[in-house]
Amino acid sequence: MEISRSTYIYCLCACLNSCNLGYDIGIGTQAGRLIQDDLGLTRVQRELFVGSIDFWAMFGALSAQYVSDTYGRRKTFLVAATGFIFGVVITGIAQTYSVLMLGRMLVGLGVGVGLAIDPLYIAEISPAKHRGELVTWSEIALNVGIVLGFSMSIILAPIADGTEWRWMFFAGTIMPIVMIALVLKVMPESPRWLVSKGRETEAFEILQTIYPKGYDVDLVVHDMKEAYVRDRAVEHAAGWQIIWNPTPAFRRILLVGIGVAVAQQAVGIDSIQYYLLDVLEKSGINSEQKQNLLLIFLGMVKLLFIVVGGKLFDIKGRRPLLFISLIGMAIALLMISITFFIASSTSSGFIIFGLGMYLAAFSVGMGPGAWLVPAEVFPTSIRAKAMSLSAFLNRATATLMASTFLSTANAIGWGGFFLLLSIISLLVLGFLWIYLPETKGRSLEDMSTYFAEITGDNSILEAEVRISEARDPAVELSILKKSQRTTDREVI
Incomplete structure (x- = not known):
């Protein structure tokens, strides 16, 4: 089944939020040093400034669950956008460190909400056959934003020193x-949210705009409702109980979904992006113009390979792309590490090549995959909660990495730091090799049953049997006839 025009439009709208997140990362790479010079910040204050956005994003991610489940996905986007607007304005007008950090707090809350809602929304309106490609659009958009942020130093070059960083935020x-x-x-x-709230008629009308004309949308609504009932049947209590005390299948789902999200930051991506200028300077490149051009070049490399990864996820599968990504990152980080250890006149060239290889490898798999996997493995009944928890822990890891980058690199040496990241990449590879099953082409409604079969979770399998026994035979016959007519049936 082809992707409808409406689906393209809705996904592109959601991706603008990711582009906004990426823009903040892009300008943060340069604004950190400009603010340090303008306001006279210490190295520790700069690290706290950079890391604070991820710290507050943790709490934004947790709040996203309540807003998303209670008020819907659309209103969650509004909350994220509002936080951004107030945050960047306050940051731009800040004259003191305390006001600066207040602005970062509001931006961070918006980032956390946005990270939790973007892939979730896209996954819930995407056909299973194309979900891998469409969810990775959010990562592509994020990197478009990063490139825009990297480019701002050149665009705003004519502006006087001391105000350049303010216009970046404005x-x-x-x-x-x-x-x-x-x-x-x-x-x-x-x-899916509408179905979970018993608003099937509204869901039906929206699905008609997503699916091609003539497609039997009744089947889609039926499967959504049935899957939601099945998932709710295995919950022990309301709220977060299924998260804290999961059945075997849910435990494996949480381990995979949350583990991939945490691993994305454990390999050092945000910390390296925030401090790319420092890495380039340490490699021997001191020209500000060369540094800015290299930032844009590296950003374009990252963007290009994310597009490639997005196309391949639905063709090659999740596991192969993630494994290739982690192996490539480990090799690139090891190359950078060795280059720092044996510094020579050609060091800068090897480090630039290593950074490009690292960003390319990350973008092929871990970049988009870290949000694709959680968005598709979490069942509807816990998806918003689990995505919020994933984003929370993803940002917690990012906070730790970003706020200790310079201190750690200075303490163990830049070569030692990149060697540590290379080892972490290999450890993540081992984790995913053991615990991550292939999820390519499976509908969101099938995930809980799929993991139940893998783990032997009888609670979900028994719930599936009870639902089957409770079905009206006449309804089942009608559905069977419809499914026979719709041979290319897919559930979004």
Whole structure:
């Protein structure tokens, strides 16, 4: 089944939020040093400034669950965009360190909410056959934002020193304002959320705009409702109980989904991106113009390979892409480490090549995969909660890495630091090799049963039997006839 025009539009709208997140990372790479010079920050204050956005994003991610489950996916986008607008304006006008950190707090809360909602929303409106490609759009958009952020130093070069970084943040109000307009005028609510609230008629109307004309949408609504009932049947209590006391299948799902999200930051991506200028300077490149051009070049490399990865996830599968990604990163980080240990006149060239290889390898697998896997393995009944927890722990790991990057590199040496990251990449590879099953082509409604079969979780399998026994035979016959007519049936 082809992707409908409406699905493309809705996914692109959601991706603008990711682009906004990436823009903040991009300008943060350069603004950190500019602010340090302008406001006279210490090295520790700069590290706290850089790491604070991830710290507050942890709490934004947790709050996303309540907003998303209670008020819907669309309103969650509004919350994220509003936090961004207030945050970047306060950061841009800050004259003291305390006001600066207040702005970062609001931006961080918006980042956390955005990270939790973007892949979730796209996964819930995407056909299973194309979900891998469409969910990776959010990572592509994030990197478009990073490149835009990297480019701001060149765009704003004519502006006087001391105000350049302020205009970088002020420009960050444009995308969230557009995002608010799109949510209010273009984006529909998630059909799955509507079904979970008993609003099948509204879900049916939205699904008709997503699927091709003539497609039997009744089948889609039926499977959504049935899967939700099945997942709720195995919950021990309301709220977070299924997270803290999961059945075997849910435990494996949580281990995989949350583990991949944490691993994405454990390999050092955000910390390296935030301090790329420092790495380039340590490699011997001192020209500000060369540094800015290299930032844009590395950003374009990362963006290019994310597009490649997005295309391959639905062709080659999740496991192969993630394994190739981690092996490539481990080799690249080892190359950078060795180059720092044996510093020579050609060191800068090898380090630039190693950074490009690292970013390319990350983008092929771990970049988009770290949000694709959680978005598709978590069942509807816990998806918002589990995505929030994944984003929380993802940002917690990012906070630890970003706020200790310079201190750790200075303590154990830059060669030692990149060697440590190489080892972590190999450990993550071992973890995914053992615990991650292949999920390519499976519908979201099938995930809990799939993991139940893998783990032998009788609670979910028995719930499936009870649901089957409770079905009306006449309804089942009708559904069977419809499914026979729809041979290319897919559940989004």
